[in-house]
Amino acid sequence: MLLRSFPEENFVVTLHPKxxxxxxxxxxxxxxxxxxxxxxxxxxxxxxxxxQVVRLANMLRLRRFIEYDKAKALSHLLGMQPDTAEVNFExxxxxxxxxxxxxxxxxxxxxxxxxxxxxxxxxIGELTMDPEPEVPTIKPLSAIETASVNALDFCARRPCTEExxxxxxxxxxxxxxxxxxxxxxxxYLEKMPLKQxxxxxxxxxxxxxxxxxxQFMQRQTVExxxxxxxxxxxxxxxxxxxxxxxxxxxxxxxxxxIRTGWLIPVTTNTQFGGVTKDFTFLFPPLSKxxxxxxGGDVFEKAKVLLSSFRLGENxxxxxxxxxxxxxxxxxxxxxxxxxxxxxxxxxYKLPASKGILLLKKETGKTFYTGEEYTGYTPVLxxxxxxxxxxxxVESLLERSTEIATKTxxxxxxxxxxxxxxTSVCLESLEFRGxxxxxxxxxxxxxxxxxxxxxxxxxxxxYE
Amino acid sequence: MSYSGVDDKDLGLKLRMMNYFWKIGNFPRPSIPxxxxxKGKRTSKLFTDIDVLAIQFLPLSEPLVIVCSAKSGKESxxxxxxxxxxxxxxxxxxxxxxxxxxxxxESIRQLSKKLNxxxxxxxQFKILESNVDIESSDIPxxxxxxxxxxxxxxxxxxxxxxxxxxxxxxxxxxxxxxxxRLMRTYSCAQDLARLNLPNDCRLFMRYxxxxxxxVPLVHLMNLMISTPDNLMKERLxxxxxxxxxxxxxxxxxxxSVKLLMKDFARYMNxxxxxxxxxxxxxxxxxxxxxxxxxxxxxxxxxxxxxxxFVPQILDVIAFEVILRRESPSFDTIFGHLPKLTRVQKNxxxxxxxxxxxxxxxxxxxxxxxxxxxxxILPEM
Numbered sequence: 019m020l021l022r023s024f025p026e027e028n029f030v031v032t033l034h035p036k037x038x039x040x041x042x043x044x045x046x047x048x049x050x051x052x053x054x055x056x057x058x059x060x061x062x063x064x065x066x067x068x069x070q071v072v073r074l075a076n077m078l079r080l081r082r083f084i085e086y087d088k089a090k091a092l093s094h095l096l097g098m099q100p101d102t103a104e105v106n107f108e109x110x111x112x113x114x115x116x117x118x119x120x121x122x123x124x125x126x127x128x129x130x131x132x133x134x135x136x137x138x139x140x141x142i143g144e145l146t147m148d149p150e151p152e153v154p155t156i157k158p159l160s161a162i163e164t165a166s167v168n169a170l171d172f173c174a175r176r177p178c179t180e181e182x183x184x185x186x187x188x189x190x191x192x193x194x195x196x197x198x199x200x201x202x203x204x205x206y207l208e209k210m211p212l213k214q215x216x217x218x219x220x221x222x223x224x225x226x227x228x229x230x231x232x233q234f235m236q237r238q239t240v241e242x243x244x245x246x247x248x249x250x251x252x253x254x255x256x257x258x259x260x261x262x263x264x265x266x267x268x269x270x271x272x273x274x275x276i277r278t279g280w281l282i283p284v285t286t287n288t289q290f291g292g293v294t295k296d297f298t299f300l301f302p303p304l305s306k307x308x309x310x311x312x313g314g315d316v317f318e319k320a321k322v323l324l325s326s327f328r329l330g331e332n333x334x335x336x337x338x339x340x341x342x343x344x345x346x347x348x349x350x351x352x353x354x355x356x357x358x359x360x361x362x363x364x365x366y367k368l369p370a371s372k373g374i375l376l377l378k379k380e381t382g383k384t385f386y387t388g389e390e391y392t393g394y395t396p397v398l399x400x401x402x403x404x405x406x407x408x409x410x411v412e413s414l415l416e417r418s419t420e421i422a423t424k425t426x427x428x429x430x431x432x433x434x435x436x437x438x439x440t441s442v443c444l445e446s447l448e449f450r451g452x453x454x455x456x457x458x459x460x461x462x463x464x465x466x467x468x469x470x471x472x473x474x475x476x477x478x479x480y481e
Numbered sequence: 482m483s484y485s486g487v488d489d490k491d492l493g494l495k496l497r498m499m500n501y502f503w504k505i506g507n508f509p510r511p512s513i514p515x516x517x518x519x520k521g522k523r524t525s526k527l528f529t530d531i532d533v534l535a536i537q538f539l540p541l542s543e544p545l546v547i548v549c550s551a552k553s554g555k556e557s558x559x560x561x562x563x564x565x566x567x568x569x570x571x572x573x574x575x576x577x578x579x580x581x582x583x584x585x586x587e588s589i590r591q592l593s594k595k596l597n598x599x600x601x602x603x604x605q606f607k608i609l610e611s612n613v614d615i616e617s618s619d620i621p622x623x624x625x626x627x628x629x630x631x632x633x634x635x636x637x638x639x640x641x642x643x644x645x646x647x648x649x650x651x652x653x654x655x656x657x658x659x660x661x662r663l664m665r666t667y668s669c670a671q672d673l674a675r676l677n678l679p680n681d682c683r684l685f686m687r688y689x690x691x692x693x694x695x696v697p698l699v700h701l702m703n704l705m706i707s708t709p710d711n712l713m714k715e716r717l718x719x720x721x722x723x724x725x726x727x728x729x730x731x732x733x734x735x736x737s738v739k740l741l742m743k744d745f746a747r748y749m750n751x752x753x754x755x756x757x758x759x760x761x762x763x764x765x766x767x768x769x770x771x772x773x774x775x776x777x778x779x780x781x782x783x784x785x786x787x788x789x790f791v792p793q794i795l796d797v798i799a800f801e802v803i804l805r806r807e808s809p810s811f812d813t814i815f816g817h818l819p820k821l822t823r824v825q826k827n828x829x830x831x832x833x834x835x836x837x838x839x840x841x842x843x844x845x846x847x848x849x850x851x852x853x854x855x856x857i858l859p860e861m
Contacts (some may be wrong), residue, residue, distance in 0.1 A: 080780075082831055114841055114848060117834075119858045127858060129831070131838040137772050400783055402710040409711065 033171060035143025036136070036312040041167045041174070042068035042146075042159075043139070043316060044222060044447055048204035050097050051444055051452035057203050061196065065163045067155065068142055070098060072135075074106050075115065076317060077373040079132040080401045086118075086125040095371035109155045113141070135403055136313045165189055165197050170206055173220040174310065179481045180209070180216045205450045208278075210466075221279025221450060225309035228254065228302045231280060243467065245271050246280075253281060254302040257414040258321070258328040261298040272300055274464035277455065282309075284318065284325040285449050286368070287442040290335045290435075296454070297333060299325040301446075306410055318445040319403070320410040322372055326440065327415065330432045337432055340425040342415045345433045348426065350408050353398040356434040357382050366396050368440040374404055375437070396437065484633040484651075486512055491532070492626060494551045494582065497610070498533045500624040504613040506819050507535035507547065508696065508792045511629075514652050515571070523648060531568060533578075534655065538699050538789035541706060549578035559589055566596040572655070580606060621817050623800035631804055635682045642676055650693065659697035659704075660721045666694045667770070670845045681806075684850060687840070688803045692795035695836055699788055702781040713782075714775050721768060770843050777839045780832060787828035793818055794833040798854060809853050827859040 033041070046069020049058040058066050073096050078084065084092075086107075093103035107128065110116035115138075117129040132138060145156040159167065165187045172178060172186060184194055201207025201218075208219050224231070232254075235247030249271045253259045261283070264272055275281030282301040287294060301307070301321050308314025315321075327346075330339035339345065349355060369375035377394040384391060398404060444452055486492060499509040513534050517526040533549040550565050562579060569577045579586075579593065582603040586593070593600040601609065622628050640647035646669045654662055670690035673683060701720055708716045722728035768774070781788040797817050802809045815826050837851045 080783075083827075114838060117855045119856065129834070129855070129858075131835060133842070134772055134776050137776075402713065402779055405710040409709075 033168060035147055036140045037143070037171060038146060038159075038167060039068055039072060039139040039143035040310070040312050040316065041170045042143075042163075043072045044069075044174075044310065045166065045170060045204060045206060046070060046073070047317075047445065047447040048206045048451035051448045051454075052204060053453055054203040057200060061200060062163050062166060064146065064157050064159050065167060067157075068146060070096070070102070071106055071109060071142055071156070072139055073317070074098070074103075075110070075132050075138045076135055076403075077371060078110075078116075078128070078130050079135070079138075079373065079403075080399050081130055081376050084128045084130070086128060089128050092370055095367055105155055109153060112153045135316060139312045139316070162193060162196060165193065166200055169197050169201065169218070170220055170222070173207055173218045174222040174225075176223065177210075177217050177219040179212065180218060182481050183218055205455075206447070210470075219279075222310050222447075224279045224303045225282070226303055226305040226307065226311075227280075228304045231303070246275065246464075246467065249275065250280065250302055253300045254304070257301060257304070258284075258299045258324045260328060260332055261300055263332065270459070270461050271464060273458045274461050274467075276300070276450075276458065277460075277465050279450075282318075282321065282446040283449050284321045284446060285444045285454060286325055286329060286440045288329060288333075288436065288440040290333070290439060295333075297325075297329055298449075299328050306413065315403070315407065315410070317372065319372055319374060319407045320414075322368070322443050322445060323374060323407055324411045324414060325443065326368075326436050327411070327433065329440070330429075330436045334432045334435065337428050339429045339432045341429055342433075343412055344426045345429050346408055346412045346415065348430060349398055350405070350412075353400060354395055355430050355437070357393075357395065366394075366438055368443045369396065369437050372443070373399060373401070374407070375399065396434070484512065484629060484636050487626075487630050487633050491551060491553050492629065494553055494580065495532050496620075496624045496626065496629065497606070497615075498549050498551050498578070498580065499535075500615060500620055501606075501610055501613065502533065502535035502547065502549075503621075503624070503793070503817075504615055504819065505537075506793075507537045508796065509533055509535040510655075513655050515568075515656070516652060523653070529564070529568065531572075534572070536696065536792075538792065540786045540789055541703060543703070544696075544700055545576070546572050546574040547576045547578065548572055548574045549580065551578070551580040553582045554584070559592055562589055562592055562596055562598060562600075565598055569597070582606070621801065622805050623797070623817075628800060628804060632685075632800075635685055635804075638678055638682050639673070639676070639686060642678065643672065646672055646676075650690070654693060658723065659700040660723050662697040663694060663701065664721065664768070666690050666697070667843075667845075670694065670840065671843075674845050681803075685799060685803050687845060687850075688795070688799035691836055691840055692792055692799050694840075695792040695795050695833075698777070698781065698836070699792065702778055702785060702788055705778065706782060706785055710779065713779065714771070717775055717778060718768070718771065721771075770839075773839050773842050777835055780835050784828045784832060787825050788832055790818065790821065790825070790829040791833050791836060794829055795836060798833070802854070809857055811857055811859055814857070830857070830859045 042065040045058070045062065046066050049055050049066065052058070074093060077092060077096065078089070089107065090100050090103045093106070094100070098106065107116055107118060107125070110132070111118050115130065115132045117131070118125045119127040119129060133141070142156060145153055146159055149156060149158055169183060169187060172183065178186075187194065187197065189197065198207065198209065202209070206220055206222065208221065209216050210219060231250065232247075235243065235250065249268055252264075252268070253272070261269060261272055272281055276283045280303065282303055283298050284301065285296055285298045287296050299321075301324075303309070307318070307320055309318065327339060327342040331342060332338065345355070366375060366377055370377060375396040376399055378397045379392060380395045381390055381392055383389065444454065449455060489495075495511050499511060502509040511533055512530060514530040515528045517524045517528055531548050532551045535547040535549070537545040537547070539545065548565065548568055550561065565577045565579055568574075575597070577596070577598040579598050579600045580602075581600075584602055586600040586602055589600055636647060636651065649665055649669055654666065657665065670687050673686045673690065676683065678686070701717070704720060705713065705716055719725055719728050722731060781791075794814060797814050798809065801807060801813060801817060807813055811826070811830070814830070815821065821829065834855055837846065837854060840846045841848060841851055
């Protein structure tokens with residue numbers, strides 16, 4: 019596969035527009051909570067723009083009408099400055115994805131017409147390859163950006179030696195070193211020793227590979243890999259296993275898996291009873307998640323939602339969720355969890371920013387006095403993507419043996435509390451790129467073994 | 482519907498019937514001819530024609546069709562009732578209207594009832610009109626002779642340049658199944674965008690096509706309402722093919738052609754030099770706008786109760802805004818529709834805009850041609 023793309027030398031990018039945009043989105047996600055974000059904005063500005071735009075489109079889709087200020091607040095949750103958000107809205111208007119209704123000349127309401135996510139990704143990818151004058155904010159990628167995207171795409175499909183990567187990218191030393199340092203900063207390209215050479219691997223390689231890894235483990239007699247296999251299986255039996263609830267020895271193995279990539283983490287920062295705590299949930303790279311695919315769960319919504327349920331099942335302070343399946347079914351059937359809250363809009367940051375729920379202004383009545391009040395109700399955005407996410411999450415949850423009706427009211431309340439009080443949720447790529455991963459202790463031996471796993475599963479690096 | 486017969490002495494009566502059907506929530510069209518077809522091609526022989534055809538859309542249900550014969554004469558011939566019953570059967574209509582303004586229809590009352598036809602004379606029709614608050618001084622532009630004549634002019638312009646489009650929109654559309662209606666109306670709209678017509682005519686005709694396009698769209702939505710979202714794409718492809726059996730048949734035919742061509746290439750000793758993509762006909766079954774259509778149907782499905790008003794809304798836009806050259810406003814559009822709640826209006830308006838955006842996305846409209854409609858903000 020040709021990976022060269024230097025507009026000044028008239029080489030042609032052969033990456034399909036969908037994959038170009040998807041990889042750009044993944045790089046953006048790696049840098050979105052990253053202290054080295056400025057590196058990305060300096061050297062990969064258009065890649066970051068692509069990632070932002072795709073993320074914003076995914077969040078706004080099927081919201082129908084959004085007040086402009088609220089849309090800017092939602093964009094801020096995605097890490098956009100207000101002026102960047104305004105530019106992005108105007109970009110969407112040029113694409114026909116938004117109508118900006120103005121009042122006295124100022125933007126007032128956004129009306130969305132955003133297409134399916136896969137088509138959004140493809141269109142943005144096409145614009146980077148073939149810019150339109152009507153959409154001046156989406157520009158072609160520079161040589162370094164194209165090489166970074168191609169390097170990620172290459173290493174996400176299989177590990178490859180440094181020599182092979184250099185050859186494929188066709189870069190000089192300074193440029194290659196820059197690609198390498200960007201990949202290291204964003205943690206989407208990892209370098210590892212390989213006999214007398216070095217190889218590059220992306221943690222994205224592991225996505226959707228659970229069956230292959232499991233089959234490989236089952237054939238092994240090597241003692242060093244057995245603990246990894248056991249931990250992986252444990253996480254597959256209880257998908258969304260909280261890291262905190264593992265035995266200390268198994269935690270070390272899990273952390274090595276997180277660092278290497280064969281265990282996928284989602285971390286939430288939740289406030290319960292005035293105390294804020296981090297919780298990390300572990301996911302095996304199951305193919306049903308459809309990660310890292312233009313038509314799949316690009317933003318890991320299934321894992322985010324499942325983490326919320328695991329949080330409610332295991333860590334809610336007073337009562338815990340007993341029957342998460344019933345909660346999912348209620349959400350799918352009715353589209354909401356609770357009555358209106360008079361609390362502020364920003365209490366549902368997590369699901370709002372992920373495009374799972376929107377907040378609908380409604381009137382409710384207080385229980386005891388029957389007084390009317392105006393509040394916000396979290397309502398499910400019934401996009402085809404979210405419905406697929408609910409199906410995936412339901413298939414991974416276990417039905418309680420208790421009669422569902424007994425616990426449903428309580429479970430809904432707990433689920434609602436979790437979503438209300440979780441302000442931050444880091445998907446796996448965001449987590450890997452953030453400072454949070456540095457809080458975990460390092461286990462070089464285990465990490466090396468885990469990295470070698472990738473080489474053995476795919477039969478060696480591309481040379 | 483041909484919008485022909487501009488000088489017909491019964492035109493006024495037809496327009497009154499259309500207005501009445503509109504008021505009770507139907508989507509009416511005048512003067513639909515039925516031609517004889519031979520080996521799939523239309524001949525010049527006219528079987529008959531229908532004065533007014535109306536469709537009523539209901540959520541979660543097949544659309545109800547009404548056919549109407551409206552004349553200002555004295556005749557009330559029972560034979561005509563049987564003719565009307567035959568036409569009802571041909572269109573799968575649930576009801577017929579037989580209007581003879583100067584006739585005494587007492588003698589045919591029992592027969593009408595048996596054939597599920599409503600027989601009316603002038604006095605009885607006036608009673609119906611007053612029941613739905615129709616006043617002769619307050620008739621929407623779209624049911625006036627002026628509008629009818631303008632529409633007729635535009636249709637004649639299209640007829641002079643591209644007769645197949647004219648024939649399809651005026652006649653064949655009404656006898657096609659929903660999948661063909663959808664795809665062929667789309668093709669007509671695409672072709673109209675490129676025809677050398679006056680700007681106002683080209684713009685009106687495309688909006689008219691958008692309105693006709695929404696009729697089978699609502700029908701398809703009702704067929705697929707219970708389909709899980711993850712299976713919608715597959716189901717939509719099947720419905721557009723005409724159903725599972727038709728899809729399988731078409732796939733088999735293409736597969737047979739592919740095998741035949743490979744055999745031929747082998748015979749000519751050319752199999753190795755011919756790239757395999759020349760034998761891949763799967764693109765022939767591919768609908769280029771399928772993803773956008775899927776997005777549209779998903780949006781319709783989410784608001785299926787209000788989706789049934791979309792054909793009427795687009796009709797109002799085509800006639801009252803575009804043809805009449807009025808500036809569009811929420812009141813202009815919804816003033817002509819049966820009473821809806823605020824939420825229903827908002828949802829229906831949004832869906833109508835989504836149809837226009839679908840056309841714009843597929844380059845049938847330019848942005849500026851629909852901008853004034855998109856800028857209408859509903860009552861929030």
